[in-house]
Amino acid sequence: MPTLQEIALKTDGADARIVSGHRMCSGCGIGPLIKTVLAASDKPVIVLNATGCLEVTTSVYPFTAWNTPWMHLTFENAAAVAAGVESAYRSLKRRGKIDSEVNILAVGGDGGTYDIGFQALSGALERKHKFMYLVYDNEGYMNTGNQRSGATPFGASTTTVPAGKVSNGKPQWRKNLVEIVAAHRIPYVGQAAVHNTLDLYKKAQKGFNADGPAVLAVLQPCTTNWSFDPALTMQYSKLAVETNFWPLYEIENGVVHVNTKPSNRKPIEEFLKGQTRFRHLFKPGNEHVIVEMQKMIDDEWARLLKLEESGIQF
Amino acid sequence: MSERKTWQELELGVELPAATSLGYKTGGWRVLRPVWNASECIHCMICVNYCPDMAIPVTKSEEGVAGKGGRLFKGVVRLETNLDYCKGCGICAHECPTKCLSMIREEEAEQASCKL
Amino acid sequence: MGVRKAITGAEAAAEAMRQINPDVVVAYPITPQTPIVEQFAKYVADGIVDTEMVPVESEHSAMSATVGAEAAGARAMSATSSQGLALMWEIVAATPGLRLPIVMPLVNRTISAPLNIHCDHSDVMGVTTVGWIQIFSENAQEVYENLLLAIRVAEDTRVQLPAMVNQDGFITSHAVEPVEIFDDAAVRTFVGVRPLDRGLLDLQHVRTIGAMVLPDYLLEVKRAQEEAMMHVFEVYAEAGKELSAITGHQYPFFETYRTEDADAVIVVLNSAAGTAKVAVDAMRALGKKVGLLKPILFRPFPYAEVRDALKDVPVVGVLDRSMDFGAYAPVYTEIRNVLFELDRRPTTQSYIYGLGGRDIMATEIESVFEELLSGKLDPEHQRYIGLRG
Structure with a gap:
C-alpha cells in the first residue's frame, strides 16, 4: 500500500516528473493531480499533452516544467499521438533499437477529451494501444474562460450557454465518459478526485499497469472559472464526492467497483454554493432546477450501485 | 533577463x-x-501532496525532526516552503489537520523580515 | 540493374515503402490512395516487412500518430489523397515546425465539392505554403525513386523537414507500367536507418517537444525553418547523385525536354508531362520548335535554375491542374515569379486543364503550342482546355 510519505518523496527533487515554475493559476488542482499520477509509474513516463490548461502553463518557451519526455501537438489528438508513440515504442523495441521499459500517458482536459478529442480517444482505445489516458475534468473550456463542453454539468452557467432571463444555464446533463470508454472493453477505467491522493495514486498505478489501454477521469475544480477562493480547491473536490456528484469508482476488467460510499450523502447545494457558475440557481423561482439536479444525481447513484451489485460486466 | 537567442x-x-x-x-x-x-x-504530507506549485520540499530524515508535542518525526519530513515558487494559494493552510500553517499578507511578512 | 515489374503507381509507392521498411506506418484508406495502403498491409501480413502498421480511424489521427511515432524517434510514414489531406491539414501544417522528417506519398485527387474522386492538384496546392518539401512524379518509376530520394533529403541533418511525393490519382496510381525495382540491399543502404537522437524514446535526453512559442521567438523559429528549406537544394543534389549510382537515373530539380532553341515551352506537372512529350515530338516532327519544362521539386522552388532554363524562350505556356480562384493559378504564379527578374521576359499564358480527372490529349497540347506560337495571347487571363461553352 502506498503512503502519502512515499508519494511526497516521488514528487519532489530529482525524481519529480513535473517541477515548479509552471504557470497554472494559484490554487489550481491540476498540479497535485498530474504530479500524483506521474509518481504512480514505476517506469519512465512519456507524456502526450492535448492543448489546454496543463499544456499552456507548463511549456512556455524557453521554460518547460516537464522532467520527463513530453510532447504537445494539437488539441484533439493526444490519444492518436500516444498511439503513434506506443507503436514506435513497440517497433523500436522489436527491432532492438531500444531496450528500456516505458509507460505512455496521454493527458487532456474535458474539452480535449469529451468533445474535440473524442474520436481519437475512441479509436486508440478500440485498437488497444497500451497507454493511459488521463482527463483532468474541470467541466468546461476553462483555459479560454469557461465555455460549455460535453462535461459541463446541468444548470451550470458558461459564457457560451449563460444563465439569463430565460436560461438556467446548460439544459443537458453531462456525458458519462467513464461508461462510454468502458464500453470499449478496456481493462481499466477509473474515476478519481484530486483531493483523494491515495485513491488517485492507486488508480493511476492500476492504469499504468493495466494490460491494455486505461482511462482515468479526475475531477479538477477550477478556482478561476468556478470562481472560488483558491484555498478551497480540495474542499470542492471533496464536496463533489460527498454529494455523489462525482462518485469514486472504477471498472476493472469490466467489473464495477464503487470505492467510496458516503454514509450520509450531502445535499447538492453544498457543492453548488459559492460557485459563480451556479449562483443563478439560488435565486427565487429556480429551486426546481436544484431539485431536478438532486434527482438526477440520486438516480445516477442508485444506478451505479445497481451496476456494482449486479456484477454484470461491462 | 538573459539575452534572447538568435534564429x-x-x-x-x-x-x-x-x-x-x-x-x-x-x-x-x-x-x-x-x-x-x-x-x-x-x-x-497532506500539504506537500496538495501543493499545486511543488513548492514544499521534503527530505528523508533518519535522526528525525521535532514536531507537534515535541515528538520526533522520522522518515519523510517536510521543509520550509520554497517561496521562489509558492503562489500563496493557501491550500496548505486550509487543509492542514493541525493548523500549523497560516496565511499572512505578503507585505506584513516583508515588513516583519525588514524589522528582523 | 534492377528487376522490371509491371505495377501501378500505387504499387510502386508500396514497393518503395517495402524497401524502406519504416518503423511505423499509419494510414487511413481513401480513394485513390487505398491500393498503397492495401499493398503495404499485405507486406506486413506476409512478414515481408516488420513495420508496425496502425490502421487508424481517420486521416487526422493518421497524421497525428505518424507525428507521434516520428517524434518518438521512429521512421514513420503515411499516405493520403484529397479529402484525407484536407482532414489532416492541421497536423500536416504542424509537422514542419516540429522539424519532423516524415515522408508521405500523396495521390493527387480533387478536393470536394462537388465530390469527385479523380485527379487534379487542388489537394496539394492547398498545402504548398505550410513547409513540406514537395516532389512531383510523372510516372510510376519516378514515384518509386522519388520516395527513396525523399527519405534521404527529409532526414538529412541540414534539413529535418517532411516531404510529400505526389503522383496523379488513377492516371498514375492505377495504371500498370513497367517499373524497374532496384536491389533491396543497395536501396536499404541508401535509405539507411533513422537515428533515435531526436526522439522522446531517447530517455538519456529528456526533452520537451512542441512548447508554446510566443511572439518573442516565433519569427526566429520560422526563419530557421526557411533556412532548412533552402538547404534542400544541395542535399537533394547530393542524395540524387548517390541514388544515381544505384539507378543510373538523374535527379534534377526539373526536367527539360527539347527546350534548346525552342520558340515555345509548356510547363506542366506530373503525368500530363508525359502526354506533353508526345505532343512536343509531334510538333517537332512538323518542324515546330517547341519544348517542355516539367517541375519536379516544387517546394522549395528552384527559381534561379528555372529562370536560366527559360530565359531565351520567347513564349511560355503554363498548364495548371488546379485553380486559385480570383488569382493566377499556382504553377503559373511561380513561373511569372521566375521570369520577373529577367530584362527581356518571355510572354506567358495560363491554361487550366484536367480538373476532376478530365483527360488531356496530346492533340489538345499541340493546339496549345499552336496558340503559343501564334502570338494571340492574353497573359492576364487564364484559358481553359476542353471547356464547353
Whole structure:
C-alpha cells in the first residue's frame, strides 16, 4: 500500500516528473493531480499533452516544467499521438533499437477529451494501444474562460450557454465518459478526485499497469472559472464526492467497483454554493432546477450501485 | 533577463531540455504567504501532496525532526516552503489537520523580515 | 540493374515503402490512395516487412500518430489523397515546425465539392505554403525513386523537414507500367536507418517537444525553418547523385525536354508531362520548335535554375491542374515569379486543364503550342482546355 510519505518523496527533487515554475493559476488542482499520477509509474513516463490548461502553463518557451519526455501537438489528438508513440515504442523495441521499459500517458482536459478529442480517444482505445489516458475534468473550456463542453454539468452557467432571463444555464446533463470508454472493453477505467491522493495514486498505478489501454477521469475544480477562493480547491473536490456528484469508482476488467460510499450523502447545494457558475440557481423561482439536479444525481447513484451489485460486466 | 537567442542559435524544432521552468520564479505572484509552525507539524504530507506549485520540499530524515508535542518525526519530513515558487494559494493552510500553517499578507511578512 | 515489374503507381509507392521498411506506418484508406495502403498491409501480413502498421480511424489521427511515432524517434510514414489531406491539414501544417522528417506519398485527387474522386492538384496546392518539401512524379518509376530520394533529403541533418511525393490519382496510381525495382540491399543502404537522437524514446535526453512559442521567438523559429528549406537544394543534389549510382537515373530539380532553341515551352506537372512529350515530338516532327519544362521539386522552388532554363524562350505556356480562384493559378504564379527578374521576359499564358480527372490529349497540347506560337495571347487571363461553352 502506498503512503502519502512515499508519494511526497516521488514528487519532489530529482525524481519529480513535473517541477515548479509552471504557470497554472494559484490554487489550481491540476498540479497535485498530474504530479500524483506521474509518481504512480514505476517506469519512465512519456507524456502526450492535448492543448489546454496543463499544456499552456507548463511549456512556455524557453521554460518547460516537464522532467520527463513530453510532447504537445494539437488539441484533439493526444490519444492518436500516444498511439503513434506506443507503436514506435513497440517497433523500436522489436527491432532492438531500444531496450528500456516505458509507460505512455496521454493527458487532456474535458474539452480535449469529451468533445474535440473524442474520436481519437475512441479509436486508440478500440485498437488497444497500451497507454493511459488521463482527463483532468474541470467541466468546461476553462483555459479560454469557461465555455460549455460535453462535461459541463446541468444548470451550470458558461459564457457560451449563460444563465439569463430565460436560461438556467446548460439544459443537458453531462456525458458519462467513464461508461462510454468502458464500453470499449478496456481493462481499466477509473474515476478519481484530486483531493483523494491515495485513491488517485492507486488508480493511476492500476492504469499504468493495466494490460491494455486505461482511462482515468479526475475531477479538477477550477478556482478561476468556478470562481472560488483558491484555498478551497480540495474542499470542492471533496464536496463533489460527498454529494455523489462525482462518485469514486472504477471498472476493472469490466467489473464495477464503487470505492467510496458516503454514509450520509450531502445535499447538492453544498457543492453548488459559492460557485459563480451556479449562483443563478439560488435565486427565487429556480429551486426546481436544484431539485431536478438532486434527482438526477440520486438516480445516477442508485444506478451505479445497481451496476456494482449486479456484477454484470461491462 | 538573459539575452534572447538568435534564429541561428535556436534548438532544432525548439526542443527544450528538461525542467527549465525552475528558472521561472512564480513566487512574485503571491499575495498571501504561508507561515509554517514546525513545532505543530505532524509531517502528514497532506500539504506537500496538495501543493499545486511543488513548492514544499521534503527530505528523508533518519535522526528525525521535532514536531507537534515535541515528538520526533522520522522518515519523510517536510521543509520550509520554497517561496521562489509558492503562489500563496493557501491550500496548505486550509487543509492542514493541525493548523500549523497560516496565511499572512505578503507585505506584513516583508515588513516583519525588514524589522528582523 | 534492377528487376522490371509491371505495377501501378500505387504499387510502386508500396514497393518503395517495402524497401524502406519504416518503423511505423499509419494510414487511413481513401480513394485513390487505398491500393498503397492495401499493398503495404499485405507486406506486413506476409512478414515481408516488420513495420508496425496502425490502421487508424481517420486521416487526422493518421497524421497525428505518424507525428507521434516520428517524434518518438521512429521512421514513420503515411499516405493520403484529397479529402484525407484536407482532414489532416492541421497536423500536416504542424509537422514542419516540429522539424519532423516524415515522408508521405500523396495521390493527387480533387478536393470536394462537388465530390469527385479523380485527379487534379487542388489537394496539394492547398498545402504548398505550410513547409513540406514537395516532389512531383510523372510516372510510376519516378514515384518509386522519388520516395527513396525523399527519405534521404527529409532526414538529412541540414534539413529535418517532411516531404510529400505526389503522383496523379488513377492516371498514375492505377495504371500498370513497367517499373524497374532496384536491389533491396543497395536501396536499404541508401535509405539507411533513422537515428533515435531526436526522439522522446531517447530517455538519456529528456526533452520537451512542441512548447508554446510566443511572439518573442516565433519569427526566429520560422526563419530557421526557411533556412532548412533552402538547404534542400544541395542535399537533394547530393542524395540524387548517390541514388544515381544505384539507378543510373538523374535527379534534377526539373526536367527539360527539347527546350534548346525552342520558340515555345509548356510547363506542366506530373503525368500530363508525359502526354506533353508526345505532343512536343509531334510538333517537332512538323518542324515546330517547341519544348517542355516539367517541375519536379516544387517546394522549395528552384527559381534561379528555372529562370536560366527559360530565359531565351520567347513564349511560355503554363498548364495548371488546379485553380486559385480570383488569382493566377499556382504553377503559373511561380513561373511569372521566375521570369520577373529577367530584362527581356518571355510572354506567358495560363491554361487550366484536367480538373476532376478530365483527360488531356496530346492533340489538345499541340493546339496549345499552336496558340503559343501564334502570338494571340492574353497573359492576364487564364484559358481553359476542353471547356464547353
